[in-house]
Amino acid sequence: EADIYQTPRYLVIGTGKKITLECSQTMGHDKMYWYQQDPGMELHLIHYSYGVNSTEKGDLSSESTVSRIRTEHFPLTLESARPSHTSQYLCASSDLGGTSGRAADTQYFGPGTRLTVL
Amino acid sequence: QKEVEQNSGPLSVPEGAIASLNCTYSDRGSQSFFWYRQYSGKSPELIMSIYSNGDKEDGRFTAQLNKASQYVSLLIRDSQPSDSATYLCAVISRSASKIIFGSGTRLSIRP
Numbered sequence: 577e578a579d580i581y582q583t584p585r586y587l588v589i590g591t592g593k594k595i596t597l598e599c600s601q602t603m604g605h606d607k608m609y610w611y612q613q614d615p616g617m618e619l620h621l622i623h624y625s626y627g628v629n630s631t632e633k634g635d636l637s638s639e640s641t642v643s644r645i646r647t648e649h650f651p652l653t654l655e656s657a658r659p660s661h662t663s664q665y666l667c668a669s670s671d672l673g674g675t676s677g678r679a680a681d682t683q684y685f686g687p688g689t690r691l692t693v694l
Numbered sequence: 695q696k697e698v699e700q701n702s703g704p705l706s707v708p709e710g711a712i713a714s715l716n717c718t719y720s721d722r723g724s725q726s727f728f729w730y731r732q733y734s735g736k737s738p739e740l741i742m743s744i745y746s747n748g749d750k751e752d753g754r755f756t757a758q759l760n761k762a763s764q765y766v767s768l769l770i771r772d773s774q775p776s777d778s779a780t781y782l783c784a785v786i787s788r789s790a791s792k793i794i795f796g797s798g799t800r801l802s803i804r805p
Contacts, residue, residue: 618796666737666738682740683784688736
């Protein structure tokens with residue numbers, strides 16, 4: 577079944593550690609996104625990619641980096657985690673429409689990673 | 695002015711009644727509109743998409759689009775406690791060539 581996966585689902589880590597949040601999708605989508613969302617607050621786009629070797633920064637400044645070496649994989653890395661990075665990180669993907677019948681850029685979200693930095 | 699605006703709520707509706715959620719957008723050239731539901735601590739899930747003026751029904755949900763007035767709404771009939779969630783309006787802005795999310799409306803269905 578086509579889906580979008582995120583690991584880990586929960587992560588508690590100490591300040592200064594390097595972490596990578598994984599996101600994979602089996603939906604065949606070209607576009608992938610990372611959002612940051614604090615509890616009860618709005619979504620903030622931090623990174624997106626339109627395909628392999630394409631990465632762009634989003635609307636919210638972030639100290640994280642991303643890579644897109646394979647179509648289905650879009651990991652997010654924090655080189656040195658800080659308490660201010662504590663948040664929920666949501667990965668999403670979208671297609672270009674076509675046979676799915678849905679409009680291009682209909683986004684589907686993964687389950688999220690809840691990150692706590694102590 | 696935000697590109698996609700929603701009343702943050704909370705909107706409190708008695709069980710069994712109709713919940714009405716509204717959203718306005720600024721880009722007159724927008725073509726695609728979406729409603730997502732997000733339970734607390736969970737990720738958003740797509741409920742409805744609408745592309746043409748008028749109503750689109752799916753079960754208890756009806757999306758309404760009025761491009762002239764630049765608003766899109768979501769009606770939930772026979773509201774259930776399980777409908778209590780935050781509802782996000784999203785618009786594909788032609789000028790920005792990307793999806794823009796509203797900040798969401800918190801809906802609470804009281805028994």
